Amino acid sequence: MGQSYYVSSSSLNLRVGPSIESKSIQTLSQYDNVTMLEESGEWYKIKFGDKTGYASKSFLKEGKAVTSISSYRIGATCKDGTSSSATGRGACSRHGGVSSWRTKSTKVLLRVEGK
Structure with missing residues (x-):
């Protein structure tokens, strides 16, 4: 479906639109894994659990974080x-x-898979 990414900052807001002014749906934690659905300028449309929204590219890294x-x-x-x-x-x-x-x-973080 989409590519695997993980949150690289200590927290990240999942927003309804690709803008810092857009309402936050949920706050993601460091190393949370998301699926990137599409790119929109400096933003990715992502899926996290049952929620879909936008997050800044600056705080996401490609791969799947394996944590303990x-x-x-x-x-x-x-x-x-x-x-x-x-x-x-x-x-x-x-x-x-x-x-x-x-x-x-x-x-x-133990390792990153699928980079």
Whole structure:
């Protein structure tokens, strides 16, 4: 059908028309894969999931991004309701122990296919 592209910036607005003034339909995230349907000046008409719209060529690169999600601890919630910035053994040791770990996830690019 179309060519594979991925979002190369940290975020990208999918718009109803090929203009910065056009209404944004959705915000795409870095490394989201899209299908390029047609070219319109400095814009591509693209498909993302069930939505079709326009995005600036400047923020899309050819190929399919293969990603992985990397998660890491950023702190803990203690059993007594307090929180700790500690991420390992001893976190919440004076507050009844760890109730749950707070984590952060990051999308990591592994490779680009089909360039």
